[in-house]
Amino acid sequence: MPSPKPLSPKVGFVSLGCPKALVDSEQILTQLRAEGYDISSTYEDADLVVINTCGFIDSAVEESLDAIGEALAENGKVIVTGCLGAKGDGEVVKQAHPQVLAVTGPHALPEVMAAIHMHLPQPHDPYTSLIPPQGIRLTPRHYAYVKISEGCNHRCTFCIIPSMRGDLVSRPVNQVMQEAENLVNAGVKELLIISQDTSAYGVDVKYRTGFWQGRPLKTRMTELVRALGEFGVWVRLHYVYPYPHVDEVIPLMAERKILPYLDVPFQHASPRILKAMKRPASSENNLARIRQWREVCPDITLRSTFIVGFPGETEAEFEELLEFLREAQLDRVGCFAYSPVEGATANALPDHIPEEIKKERHARFMAAQEEISTARLTRKIGKRMTVLVDEIQKNKAIARSSADAPEIDGVVYIDHAKTMKPGEFIEVEITGSDAHDLFAKSVTG
Numbered sequence: 138m139p140s141p142k143p144l145s146p147k148v149g150f151v152s153l154g155c156p157k158a159l160v161d162s163e164q165i166l167t168q169l170r171a172e173g174y175d176i177s178s179t180y181e182d183a184d185l186v187v188i189n190t191c192g193f194i195d196s197a198v199e200e201s202l203d204a205i206g207e208a209l210a211e212n213g214k215v216i217v218t219g220c221l222g223a224k225g226d227g228e229v230v231k232q233a234h235p236q237v238l239a240v241t242g243p244h245a246l247p248e249v250m251a252a253i254h255m256h257l258p259q260p261h262d263p264y265t266s267l268i269p270p271q272g273i274r275l276t277p278r279h280y281a282y283v284k285i286s287e288g289c290n291h292r293c294t295f296c297i298i299p300s301m302r303g304d305l306v307s308r309p310v311n312q313v314m315q316e317a318e319n320l321v322n323a324g325v326k327e328l329l330i331i332s333q334d335t336s337a338y339g340v341d342v343k344y345r346t347g348f349w350q351g352r353p354l355k356t357r358m359t360e361l362v363r364a365l366g367e368f369g370v371w372v373r374l375h376y377v378y379p380y381p382h383v384d385e386v387i388p389l390m391a392e393r394k395i396l397p398y399l400d401v402p403f404q405h406a407s408p409r410i411l412k413a414m415k416r417p418a419s420s421e422n423n424l425a426r427i428r429q430w431r432e433v434c435p436d437i438t439l440r441s442t443f444i445v446g447f448p449g450e451t452e453a454e455f456e457e458l459l460e461f462l463r464e465a466q467l468d469r470v471g472c473f474a475y476s477p478v479e480g481a482t483a484n485a486l487p488d489h490i491p492e493e494i495k496k497e498r499h500a501r502f503m504a505a506q507e508e509i510s511t512a513r514l515t516r517k518i519g520k521r522m523t524v525l526v527d528e529i530q531k532n533k534a535i536a537r538s539s540a541d542a543p544e545i546d547g548v549v550y551i552d553h554a555k556t557m558k559p560g561e562f563i564e565v566e567i568t569g570s571d572a573h574d575l576f577a578k579s580v581t582g
Contacts (some may be wrong), residue, residue, distance in 0.1 A: 149183030154191030279560030446495030
């Protein structure tokens, strides 16, 4: 006989307040049912209780606090949402009832569901659910990309992404955290944080405070990556525009809360070209910023991308870019010869550069960077480092250090790798290098 279908988890629900709160309750209840939860009409039959509170006037506050107290006494597992939860970032509720599992404000369906998932996980039912909690991934099991926002508020003249994807829309911080936790629970060892403009995360919602595991968390890059660092896996930042507040994440790298790796698309060094590109932070003294970052975190890896042959770029301005490259001593660099993209406003700029000159400048740029990269990698010979194994080929492991993002940076080749497995962290000693990659032997065990 077939095994009986497991019982669905049950959620008790108390809805207080105005019609707007009632609509919030309806949305939460709808989502609960859509995800397979049952709704309980009694405290004793519920696995946990959600209370949608009111906090408009004193009597409503008192009623809400009494309802929370009753649910705690009768059931013990309570999640609070609604207007009272927004008062003092949840402190009014927490001071009166510190035992509550989580507190959110009004109109907070994602936050409420995240709290329910945390304390009453939805069982994986093979009869109805074909998707694992971490979703379907196209990357290897041990690393995953986490997109924290969509779109972009900038209007760089060489780019058409805003016309395709729209303005910046940041994901709710609790959704990002829940996705990250699901990935870590599924065995992911490295989270690669991506967006069109990672450092602008939360600008569109004015860095609104969300909630994660019952505590407030700002929708802002610094607070987000600090929280992600608590999962104990590698956290790598990509596409970070050099705004002043980026300086705040460098100490987190020095403390090894997140990887000492920063992907900053500088694009050029000439102030005039940067202005023609309409690049944000074009007036920043980026060389000074780089020196400052290295003072705080000496082993930080800096990656960037550049465009050569932009319309109007003079030989002197290209030489200015080469000088920047030599001064900056960036670890990883990508370079593109400018190519017109249909719909980009840069197409209308005068003085487009002939193709042969663009190719020649690209070759000179890459030659200069290869010299820098070779020298910087040579300095790592003899050092020990922790690497993450990506794959095994015969008796050789292909791994990455904290300085290596998958598919765009170099790798670490390790000999005698029969016992190693993808997704393992291995301690190695660097024995050799070339312009892009390192060679190592294992010292683990």
